[in-house]
Amino acid sequence: MRHVNAPARAVVDLSVITSNVRQLRAHAPTAELMAVVKADAYGHGLVPSARAAVAGGATWLGTAQMGEAIALRAAGVSGPRILTWLYAPGAPLAQAIQADVDVAVSSASALVEVVAAARLVGRTARVHLKVDTGLGRNGLTPADLGDVLPAALHAQAEGAVALVGVWSHLAFADEPDHPTVRTQHAVFADAVHLVEAAGAALEVRHLANSAATLTSPQVHYDLVRPGIAVYGLSPVPQLGGPEHYGLVPAMTLEAELATVKRVPAGHGVSYAHQYVTTHDTVLGVVPLGYADGIPRHASGTPQRLGGPVRVGERTLGVAGRVCMDQLVVDLGPGASERAGDRVELFGTGLDGGPTAQDWAEAAGTISYEIVTRIGASVPREHVGLEEETA
Structure with missing residues (x-):
């Protein structure tokens, strides 16, 4: 069920969980x-x-x-x-x-x-x-x-x-x-x-x-x-990602852009201005922050962008510090996005988009922490086997 008043959600594909369990049974058939x-x-x-x-x-x-x-x-x-x-x-x-x-x-x-x-x-x-x-x-x-x-x-x-x-x-x-x-x-x-x-x-x-x-x-x-x-998610990413073991991530964390605006070169972004724009550009505000479970350690600078965010067909990074309830993405000077457009913080990765493992690496942690820390403020939308598992 879509939570119409929530600007972000964690979409969980239950059919993927079912498939993953079948794959795991094949890995331990006895x-x-x-x-x-x-x-x-x-x-x-x-x-x-x-x-x-x-x-x-x-x-x-x-x-x-x-x-x-x-x-x-x-x-x-x-x-x-x-x-x-x-x-x-x-x-x-x-x-x-x-x-x-x-x-x-x-x-x-x-x-x-x-x-x-x-x-x-x-x-x-x-x-x-x-x-x-x-x-x-x-x-x-x-x-x-x-x-x-x-x-x-x-x-x-x-x-x-x-x-x-x-x-x-x-x-x-x-x-x-x-x-x-x-x-x-x-x-x-x-x-x-x-x-x-x-x-x-x-x-x-x-x-x-x-x-x-x-x-x-x-x-x-x-x-x-x-x-x-x-x-x-792979428990041994150094040995192989989920696809190596026939697994697919079940959770996709997505949101709608709350604000899109053009700013000039030299404009500070988020607290302490650890990110400053190097040219005229467009900023997008994503209504998720560390109160929702987004790691503050995945904040970004111009030299090292933070946690990845998929915008359309592009994967960008967090610009500046992750705040309590929002983060900012530098969409670039030619951006055509508008408020309300969908962004994806992590998902299956099958389309080349970011994954929980990517966020783990950006924050210096493990994928377990990324998915388990997504707070209750973010509604879970269950799809896939919803009728069978309701």
Whole structure:
């Protein structure tokens, strides 16, 4: 649906998400696929994106925050299994368990809370033990796993939990030849052996994120967990863009020019005049800024234009500083654009236009940040599988 009062929008093609998931399944044909839809599906819209991923063959969905997992169930997403993994003490575990959401256990205290919540609702909690195999982030260290496992098996014996999974996360998955990939894989294999030898009948073992799904088949196990690749962005741009892996970016960020005006040579543009026109020219104001998620680090100077903007068939750059709610493009002296004309900040790139990766390089960051930081002030317009996923 077009938001007529919004001067900018993020258009998300759900059919592209479906196609990307099919491609990712082909990259890991021996494993099931969990589409990670955390962070509002990387900014693409939680529920529509989840449904589009399921249409492409995802049998699992993953969210970091428990509220998103519960929201998926509340929206009627009932077919796939859902795993949630990042929560603090006091999280709504009972509600998640009641909603048939799998939960990760990353500490002894988390297990205590999960068991208590399962007893409260009278339902067995499906648990995935998260092992810190070397990332140094969330998860049980191998030593902690040895201490927690007996308590988890005791809780399983009484019916409070079912140990259905063991999982971990790689530190250097985007560098598939990095020695830590092999080291973490070995630690993970030991953890799986320990849990299974203790008597747990695991359903899934999972280690591979987007990068490992595409580049490290040795860690695919029973389930892969692509995130950014679901939305058509490459997790390993130094090895290949989306097209190299059969993926297409699903989000296009577009706007209408708010103002077009002619200015003389020597005219300062935006705050602090870090861009000054070198000749008579035409400026166009785009009604998007850092409050909408456009990185201020992608500001431009006459020597180095900022983040790319497609205007008609031309790709130009941000002129001057990105402001809170607007940015400026130098359209050139012969510009014929008018207020209301469409511009594209990033899209599929298939037509030669700019991509989220281009913006990432302009801002010195990664494409993940570009799409996830697009704020709620920018309406999401879902197209493609809208009728099937409504």
